[in-house]
Amino acid sequence: MRANGRLRATVVLLLVASAALFAVGAAVERHHHPEKTPTAEQTTAPAEGSSESGAEGSSGSGGEHAGETHASTSETSAESEKLLGINPEAPGVVAVGVAASVLLALAVWTVRRRAVLVLAIMLGLAFAALDLRETVHQVHESRPSLIAVAIVLAVLHILVAVTAAVLFRTSREAVVTA
Numbered sequence: 001m002r003a004n005g006r007l008r009a010t011v012v013l014l015l016v017a018s019a020a021l022f023a024v025g026a027a028v029e030r031h032h033h034p035e036k037t038p039t040a041e042q043t044t045a046p047a048e049g050s051s052e053s054g055a056e057g058s059s060g061s062g063g064e065h066a067g068e069t070h071a072s073t074s075e076t077s078a079e080s081e082k083l084l085g086i087n088p089e090a091p092g093v094v095a096v097g098v099a100a101s102v103l104l105a106l107a108v109w110t111v112r113r114r115a116v117l118v119l120a121i122m123l124g125l126a127f128a129a130l131d132l133r134e135t136v137h138q139v140h141e142s143r144p145s146l147i148a149v150a151i152v153l154a155v156l157h158i159l160v161a162v163t164a165a166v167l168f169r170t171s172r173e174a175v176v177t178a
Helices: 002-036 040-052 056-080 091-110 114-141 144-177
Strands: none
Touching: 002 091, 002 114, 002 144, 091 114, 114 144
16 A cells, blocks of 8 residues: 555656646746747838838838738747647646646545546646647747756656556556455
């Protein structure tokens, strides 16, 4: 029974550590976004200056078009970061992810039912898949610190799934032999 207690504590610690790292990584990534996408004022300011220098009609429409091009480019990059229509970096989504991990950790520690372990396995694998997707995204964005965070999160979530699976197996064997 001592081994099960240690495995249970390991799953709990892995879930809490991954929740904390996810919150930190999301905050760091949110901090990076304003630097990479210019505002509408920044993209249209040169066009307004060029319209004052001469042909207002042609450069005015060109300025609007340039602003639209930048807007659609930033919209495209924002949409490419969405997953099933949800922005995984939104503060509410991050809060739900952190809360889910912490609540699951609490359930693993207190409930001691096999269904909770199955949920931990599924959540660990699902989060690991999302972390690997985020790793690829960060490689494309050339952000080494966020690549490292995403890889560490993937490893933590895989460890959650594996440790919960071992605990599931040992708890089943204990029920069968008892």
